[in-house]
Amino acid sequence: MTAGRTGRKRPTISDVAKRAGVTKGAVSRALNNGTGVSSGTRERIRQAAVELGWSPSYAARALNGKPLGTIGLVVRRPPEILDFDAFFASFLSGIESVLSGEEHATVIRFVPDAHTEAATYERLFNDRFVDGFLVTDLRVDDERPAMLRRLGAPAVVVGAPEGSSDFPTITNDSEDAIRGLVRHLVAGGHRRIAHVQGDPGMLHALQRRWHWEKAARDAGVDPGPVEYGSYTIEGGAQATERILALPERPTAIFYGSDLMAIGGYSVLGDAGLSIPGDMAVAGFDDIALASFTSPPLTTVRSKHRALGSAGARLLLDMLKGQEAPASTTLGGELQIRESAG
Amino acid sequence: MTAGRTGRKRPTISDVAKRAGVTKGAVSRALNNGTGVSSGTRERIRQAAVELGWSPSYAARALNGKPLGTIGLVVRRPPEILDFDAFFASFLSGIESVLSGEEHATVIRFVPDAHTEAATYERLFNDRFVDGFLVTDLRVDDERPAMLRRLGAPAVVVGAPEGSSDFPTITNDSEDAIRGLVRHLVAGGHRRIAHVQGDPGMLHALQRRWHWEKAARDAGVDPGPVEYGSYTIEGGAQATERILALPERPTAIFYGSDLMAIGGYSVLGDAGLSIPGDMAVAGFDDIALASFTSPPLTTVRSKHRALGSAGARLLLDMLKGQEAPASTTLGGELQIRESAG
Missing domain, CATH: 3.40.50.2300 (Response regulator)
Structure with a gap:
């Protein structure tokens, strides 16, 4: 039932309908308690879903009334930074300020190394835990944008990447x-x-x-x-x-x-x-x-919090199928107080 | 496919097997690509799952190799507290320090009011987003323990509750x-x-x-x-x-x-x-x-971080079916520096 395969696009309800040789409506009906769909059709749909690695749970979320969506944040730093670093708690606060008004939750995982990081992105997306990612803490020669492209995962990159980006970026x-x-x-x-x-x-x-x-x-x-x-x-x-x-x-x-x-x-x-x-x-x-x-x-x-809220807003727009601007820039602001004369 | 009903225990694979009149092994095989199970049996299992509101996705996670589990944290406070309050970022840091070494992620949702709070607990659990909750920020006359009992959700209460608690507690x-x-x-x-x-x-x-x-x-x-x-x-x-x-x-x-x-x-x-x-x-x-x-x-x-790590550790133990101590107490520690003479 788990997709778990890298390098493939996440199958959609259309893919399942196509493979089972039925309409999307039939797939929906089959999921919604099976009324109006013959037992043979239901079985074909189920088989197609299994073959494609398509998760009924994901579809069930989307088909049963308002879905509860999720945004993923994978952080390759010691979890202690939540305590000590000024960025993460504020950034998360900005994300939550947008999601709390929407039907979305945040899935967070701290990872210790590059291997676990890659596996976590893949798993969260392929197992349908997460609809899209906010990618932050860009590193020199960061391999994540290419990996997310391979997964076919929607993403917003927070921070200025080196060179151009395939994903919409929010830059401070x-x-x-x-x-x-x-x-x-x-x-x-x-x-x-x-x-x-x-x-x-x-x-x-x-x-x-x-x-x-x-x-x-x-x-x-x-x-x-x-x-x-x-x-x-x-x-x-x-x-x-x-x-x-x-x-x-x-x-x-x-x-x-x-x-x-x-x-x-x-x-x-x-x-x-x-x-x-x-x-x-x-x-x-x-x-x-x-x-x-x-x-x-x-x-x-x-503007850490604004980076979080703008990133979350942009990702939600993308998940809703709206066009996202390729890059959004927030300016810093000099705050002159007393310590620098 | 969504359970979505309050007041009922989350159905288990045993409930499904019982209702379909088959063994648990047959349910597992049916999920794992259907080998060794007749089409009629598969259909009976599917029907039983739908009737019980049992999510194949949850089972699939548990049946397909190592599951990626999730712990839920629903916070009824303005998301800004992540920025301003000393507790949450540290507490979360403690949770993540345990989960990063386990196959678990955290699902977080900030909610604005009591109504959304109750709906969020229910939905996260009934839709299988979350395997169990860490309940914090206990209020006077807190209604959450009773609600989580009705949902049948595993939970650890962090903070001293008033009176006795049905859930294991971690107290500072x-x-x-x-x-x-x-x-x-x-x-x-x-x-x-x-x-x-x-x-x-x-x-x-x-x-x-x-x-x-x-x-x-x-x-x-x-x-x-x-x-x-x-x-x-x-x-x-x-x-x-x-x-x-x-x-x-x-x-x-x-x-x-x-x-x-x-x-x-x-x-x-x-x-x-x-x-x-x-x-x-x-x-x-x-x-x-x-x-x-x-x-x-x-x-x-x-010990905010220790509260988070002890709470996460305890909840993971419960999810693995281990006996949890009814209450765990961490002591505060006086730090005498210079500001109080």
């Missing part, structure tokens, strides 16, 4: 906001601006770094030192310690996430350095807490 | 840790300790308040004023403003969550009050950030 473009931040720092007299980068394997971490580098060069300033902070509070704290130990200490630090910046606050405070007087600090994300740190954190607002 | 008992906190404050000379309570409709908010009241009385101190902070940073800030405006200002505040305490930090800082010198502050949760606030926050560690 923070280039202008990061440029605005660097200009603000340079206007404040800063000539040596460090960057604390998140996970180097993640495209979004690279993109923030590229935007900062380009903005610095365009403002006539050499991009300062880069340290890695792995997107965690602790990582941000350790990166800050390394920056403070440099022979030529920068006067400003742009952290690739607010949490890393908060780790930085703690180390700067322990070192007796005032913010922004001794060190200007800026973050990225604009988490709820950013306005409540002392001093309030200047940061680039990334 | 913070009474001792809160008592330790109050003693610590009283030993430090505090006689007027305020409390900022979360949502008054939530049992966990009430329980934290009761523990604080009892601990204060037992320490020979009148429980100080109570303000409500709705478990948000902003709510904690506003509650702190109201406390500061009181004619008899307390010298210590115990917040029902770390986020509310962080809202308090901001208001106390703006009022020029030092922590803990002018006002001792304690929180509840021990979120990752609590050690990075300035000063680091004294708080009661609530």
